Each structure stands twice: as C-alpha cells, then as structure tokens.
Amino acid sequence: xALLEVKNLGISFGGLKAVDGFNITIEEGxxxxxxxxxxxxxxxxxxxLTGVYRPTLGTITLDGKNLVGKGPAEICKSGVGRTFQNIRxxxxxxxxxxxxxxxxxxVGYSELSCFxxxxxYRKKEQEMTDQAMDILKVFxxxxxxxxxxSNLPYxxxxxxxxxxxxxxxxxxxxxxxxxxxxxxxxxxxxxxTIRLIREKYHITILLIEHDMKLVAGICEYLTVxxxxxxxxSGTPAEVLNDPKVIxxxxxx
Amino acid sequence: MKKTxxxxxxxxxxxxxxxxxxxxxxxxxxxxxxxYTSLLVPIAVNIMLAVSLNLVTGFLGELTLGHAGFMSIGAxxxxxxxxxxxxxxxxxxPAAFALALLCGGLMAALFGFLIGVPVLRLRGDYLAIVxxxxxxxxxxxxNSMEITNGARGLSxxxxxxxxxxxxxxxxxxxxxxxxxxxxxxxxxxxxxxxIRDNDIAAESIGIKISHFKVKAFVFSAFFAGVAGVLxxxxxxxxxxxxxxxxxxxxxxxIVVLGGMGSIRGSVIAAxxxxxxxxLLRGTDNLRMLLYAIVLIAMMIFNNSKIxxxxxxxxxxxxxxxxxx
Ligand SMILES: Nc1ncnc2c1ncn2[C@@H]1O[C@H](COP(=O)(O)OP(=O)(O)O)[C@@H](O)[C@H]1O
Ligand SMILES: [Mg+2]
Numbered sequence: 001x002a003l004l005e006v007k008n009l010g011i012s013f014g015g016l017k018a019v020d021g022f023n024i025t026i027e028e029g030x031x032x033x034x035x036x037x038x039x040x041x042x043x044x045x046x047x048x049l050t051g052v053y054r055p056t057l058g059t060i061t062l063d064g065k066n067l068v069g070k071g072p073a074e075i076c077k078s079g080v081g082r083t084f085q086n087i088r089x090x091x092x093x094x095x096x097x098x099x100x101x102x103x104x105x106x107v108g109y110s111e112l113s114c115f116x117x118x119x120x121y122r123k124k125e126q127e128m129t130d131q132a133m134d135i136l137k138v139f140x141x142x143x144x145x146x147x148x149x150s151n152l153p154y155x156x157x158x159x160x161x162x163x164x165x166x167x168x169x170x171x172x173x174x175x176x177x178x179x180x181x182x183x184x185x186x187x188x189x190x191x192x193t194i195r196l197i198r199e200k201y202h203i204t205i206l207l208i209e210h211d212m213k214l215v216a217g218i219c220e221y222l223t224v225x226x227x228x229x230x231x232x233s234g235t236p237a238e239v240l241n242d243p244k245v246i247x248x249x250x251x252x
Numbered sequence: 253m254k255k256t257x258x259x260x261x262x263x264x265x266x267x268x269x270x271x272x273x274x275x276x277x278x279x280x281x282x283x284x285x286x287x288y289t290s291l292l293v294p295i296a297v298n299i300m301l302a303v304s305l306n307l308v309t310g311f312l313g314e315l316t317l318g319h320a321g322f323m324s325i326g327a328x329x330x331x332x333x334x335x336x337x338x339x340x341x342x343x344x345x346p347a348a349f350a351l352a353l354l355c356g357g358l359m360a361a362l363f364g365f366l367i368g369v370p371v372l373r374l375r376g377d378y379l380a381i382v383x384x385x386x387x388x389x390x391x392x393x394x395n396s397m398e399i400t401n402g403a404r405g406l407s408x409x410x411x412x413x414x415x416x417x418x419x420x421x422x423x424x425x426x427x428x429x430x431x432x433x434x435x436x437x438x439x440x441x442x443x444x445x446x447i448r449d450n451d452i453a454a455e456s457i458g459i460k461i462s463h464f465k466v467k468a469f470v471f472s473a474f475f476a477g478v479a480g481v482l483x484x485x486x487x488x489x490x491x492x493x494x495x496x497x498x499x500x501x502x503x504x505x506i507v508v509l510g511g512m513g514s515i516r517g518s519v520i521a522a523x524x525x526x527x528x529x530x531l532l533r534g535t536d537n538l539r540m541l542l543y544a545i546v547l548i549a550m551m552i553f554n555n556s557k558i559x560x561x562x563x564x565x566x567x568x569x570x571x572x573x574x575x576x
Contacts, residue, residue: 050456052452052455071455072452072455072456073455073458073459073460073461076455076456076457076458077458081456081457082456084452084453084456088450088452088453088456089449089450089453090445090446090449090450090453090454091449091450092445092448092449092513093442093445093446093449097442097445100439100442101442101443101445101446101454101457101459102457102458104439104442104443104457104458104459105458107439108439109438109439111440113438114434114435114438114439114440114441115431115434115435115438116434117434117437117438121438125438128439164453164457165456165457167457168457168458
C-alpha cells in the first residue's frame with residue numbers, strides 16, 4: 001500500500017478553484033517533488049494535507065487511514081510533519097526550545113511535574129534536550145541552541161523549521177520551498193542535508209519547489225501542478241521533456 | 253547547561269532568603285510606620301496577580317481585562333469559608349484558612365474554565381472586551397447576591413493574612429511565583445509560548461491550541477483567586493466595588509511595565525507600583541503627575557539601551573538566562 005494516497009482533491013476560495021481534481025500517490029521512502037509556477041496551488045495542497053484547510057472534495061489517506069476532517073494537531077500525530085513557505089518559527093523562544101516544543105507528544109511527564117520539577121521532570125527534560133540536540137547537530141544548529149529563533153540568519157531559520165518538523169517523528173515530511181531565499185551554495189548544502197535525513201530517519205519526503213532544475217536533481221518522482229490541476233507526473237526526465245510542461249513554464 | 257541552572261537555583265534561593273530577611277528586620281526592628289506595614293500584604297497580592305496575569309497576557313499572548321473578576325471570586329469564596337467555619341470555630345484557624353485558600357483558588361479556576369472554553373475562541377480585541385464584561389458581570393452579581401451581603405459587602409473577616417502573619421503570606425507568594433516560573437520552564441510552558449509565537453506552527457507540531465489556552469486561563473485564574481483570599485483576610489472587609497475594571501487595568505499596567513513574559517519584571521514592577529502611590533502621598537497635587545512620570549520612565553527604561561546593556565553584561569545575562 002502507498003504511504004500517501006490523494007484522490008480527486010479539490011478546494012475553492014469564493015469561486016476560485018485553487019486546487020481541482022488533484023491526485024498523488026507516494027510510496028514509503030520516496031523523495032517526491034511537487035512543482036509548478038507561482039500561484040499554481042502547491043501550498044494549498046500542503047494546507048489540505050495537513051488539515052489547515054478542509055477539502056471541498058476528495059480523499060486523503062495516510063497508510064490507509066483517512067485524514068480528511070482531522071485537525072492539524074491530530075494529523076501531526078498521525079505522522080505528517082511540515083515546514084512553511086513563509087517561515088513560522090517560535091521567534092521569542094530559543095532554537096533548542098523550538099525543537100523541544102516539537103517533542104511535546106513524544107516525551108511526556110505529568111502536570112504535577114510541570115510545577116514541581118522533581119526527578120521525573122529532570123530526567124525527561126534531559127531526554128528531550130538530548131534528542132533535540134541530536135537533531136540540531138544534523139543541521140549544524142547545535143552551536144546556536146541558546147539563540148532566539150528570530151535572531152538566526154534567514155538560511156538557518158529555514159533549517160530550524162525542518163529540524164522542528166523532524167522532531168515530531170513524521171513518516172511523511174512536507175517541505176514547502178525549503179531553499180527559497182538561499183544562495184546556490186546554501187541550496188546545494190541543504191539538498192545534501194535533505195538526502196541525509198531521509199536516510200537517517202527513514203522518512204518519506206514531499207518537496208515543493210518552483211525551481212525545476214533543483215527539484216529534478218534530487219527528486220525521484222515529480223508532479224507538476226498548474227492552475228490547481230495536475231499537468232503531468234513521472235520521473236524528472238519524463239516530466240521535463242513533456243511538451244505541456246515546457247509550454248506552461250515558458251509561458252509563465 | 254547544568255551549571256547555569258544550578259547557579260540559577262542558588263540565585264533564586266538567595267533572593268528569596270534576602271527578601272524575607274529584609275522584611276523581618278524592618279518589621280521586628282519597628283523600622284516601618286503603620287503606613288508602610290499596611291503595604292506588605294498588598295505588595296505580595298499584587299505580585300501574585302501580576303505574575304498570574306502575565307501567564308495569560310505575556311506567555312499565552314492573549315489580552316484579558318477581567319483579572320480582578322477572578323480575584324474577587326477567590327476573595328469572596330475564601331472570606332465566606334472563614335466567616336462560616338473559622339470564626340465559628342468549626343475548624344481551627346489554620347485549617348479554615350488553608351481551606352479558604354484552596355477553595356478560593358479552585359472556585360476562581362472553575363470560573364476560568366467556564367468562561368475560558370467559549371471565550372478563548374475569540375481573538376485579540378474581542379477577547380479583551382468580553383473579559384472586561386465578565387469582570388463587570390461578576391461585580392454586579394456579587395453586588396446583588398444575598399450570601400455576599402450585596403453592596404454592603406462582608407466585614408469582620410478574620411485577619412489570617414495581615415502583616416503580623418507575613419511569613420504565611422510570604423510563603424504563599426513565593427510558592428505562586430515559583431509554580432508559574434516552573435510551569436513556564438516545562439513542556440506545558442513551551443506549548444503555551446509556542447501558541448503565542450505562532451499558532452499555526454504550534455498546531456503543525458501537534459500542540460492542541462484550545463487545550464493549552466484553557467489550561468493557561470485556568471491556572472492564571474487559580475492564582476488570582478488565591479491572591480484574592482489573601483487580600484480578603486488582610487483588610488477584613490470586602491466590597492464588590494473594589495474589584496472593578498480599574499483593578500484589572502492596574503494589574504495589566506504592572507505586567508506591561510514589568511515586561512510581557514518576564515516573571516522577574518512583574519515582581520519588580522508590582523513592588524514599585526504598590527509602594528509608589530504611598531511614597532507620593534505627601535506631595536498631594538503633584539502625586540498623579542509624579543506617578544505618570546515614573547510610569548513613563550519605567551517604560552523608557554524597558555526599551556532602552558541601558559537595559560539592553562545590562563542584559564549584555566555577562567553576570568546579568570547569566571542571572572537572566574533561564575528566565576522564560
Ligand atoms: N486562504 C485563501 N483564501 C483565498 N485564496 C487563497 C487562499 N489560499 C490560497 N489562495 C489562492 O489559491 C491560489 C494558489 O495559491 P498557493 O497554493 O499559495 O500557490 P503556490 O504555493 O503554488 O504558489 C492563489 O491564487 C491564491 O491566491
Ligand atoms: Mg506556495
């Protein structure tokens with residue numbers, strides 16, 4: 001069975017069909033790319049998958065279990081993590097605390113321990129700190145652990161968002177234009193990191209990008225979205241040579 | 253990391269011991285006249301009110317204007333318990349007072365829950381207006397109920413928490429500040445702050461927003477209720493009019509001046525703004541003017557390079573580090 005199966009997904013905003021008849025099937029372990037020009041509806045697809053919006057039409061299943069109608073927090077617990085195109089960090093909290101917040105549902109202790117800070121609190125907090133630091137190390141963010149998230153440079157904020165999403169232990173990770181605003185060096189480094197985390201954490205990744213070349217270099221499978229509908233799907237080679245895709249991109 | 257947190261503990265312990273010693277010396281040495289001894293309990297009460305309001309306004313990021321409402325629920329509940337159980341010697345005084353504190357807090361928390369569930373779906377200005385209305389409604393209800401003795405209020409409440417029992421008051425105040433400080437340095441505290449910083453992101457990592465909003469509201473109401481109980485047993489009489497929106501705004505001013513989300517700031521601002529009006533008493537017609545000038549000065553200091561400079565200073569930074 002596929003990990004994620006989306007059939008005939010659709011949503012309209014006051015007459016505008018932002019996403020219409022969208023299908024996607026992602027197998028466990030894939031690195032999948034969702035591309036398309038600006039305004040095509042890519043971010044809206046992510047918002048539908050994560051319960052930010054409720055679809056007007058269609059079905060979404062993760063490992064056979066329905067996700068439609070569940071709220072974002074519940075969908076996170078079912079194993080979907082995400083980042084945002086316009087960065088959404090917890091700006092007034094430290095880098096370490098950003099990640100520790102994401103461990104909330106994985107390492108727990110009682111309400112009483114929250115107030116009393118006894119041995120259980122100390123043990124579990126240490127466990128959370130260790131786990132968070134391990135994730136931060138992957139992104140070379142451990143040296144910034146005590147920095148406020150809003151004081152990080154832009155490129156590192158993007159990385160922290162990925163680190164935070166990873167901390168929820170997702171099976172499927174959704175990355176919305178993770179390289180936006182990065183220079184070519186940073187981008188190349190980020191793509192290496194993305195490959196690395198897929199191996200290390202055995203997760204499936206769906207990645208949005210509007211830079212075609214970048215996606216083609218890293219993804220094994222692509223879906224192209226245009227005006228809310230699927231234009232083409234296939235391997236990068238197939239998709240990049242598809243006349244419809246070429247027209248859509250040249251006509252942009 | 254471990255070292256700083258140990259140093260933090262010592263720092264807190266030192267501050268607590270020194271403050272207690274100072275209060276003891278001032279009182280036992282008869283260094284304070286009546287005007288100032290009567291301020292000791294109000295200082296503690298205002299610290300508790302400010303720190304508990306900061307939980308909702310500073311850490312959760314929701315503006316509420318009904319904090320005095322929770323205080324009054326606690327005050328009346330506690331006072332009725334000691335009038336009916338303590339004064340009539342059904343229970344020994346310490347037991348009656350302990351029960352009053354607990355029930356005052358719990359009753360306020362219950363109301364926090366009852367109004368929190370519907371109200372916290374509102375955003376920003378709407379929440380402020382509805383909580384303001386809540387405070388006024390509580391006042392009117394107390395004003396018209398028989399058990400609270402209406403507009404005449406309650407009197408001859410046993411003075412379990414006046415300045416002669418300052419140790420008890422001091423301990424309860426310290427426990428409140430520690431409880432909220434600890435909460436903010438826990439998983440629940442992080443969940444609460446994450447909602448303030450970005451609610452959409454918080455949901456995306458599995459934080460249930462309405463759950464933690466209500467939780468913060470309930471805890472905040474509980475401690476405001478306990479503060480109300482201390483208030484009632486300090487002055488010995490209660491009138492509904494004491495707990496109007498002016499009181500709510502007074503607490504909010506303390507929180508804003510001390511710094512949103514800074515517990516230490518709330519404590520310091522509560523002390524200054526409780527003592528200040530008394531200090532200015534001699535200056536009569538200049539009083540409001542001086543009060544305003546101090547408020548503005550504190551506000552400027554809060555946003556100034558001087559404070560930033562202090563915070564950059566190594567020793568100060570270490571002290572402030574674990575402050576949530
Ligand atoms: N909440 C919303 N309300 C109204 N229109 C929206 C909303 N979200 C997205 N849209 C519209 O849907 C279309 C697709 O947007 P989006 O998914 O952000 O595109 P992409 O991420 O591919 O650049 C755009 O025309 C956008 O204006
Ligand atoms: Mg987008």
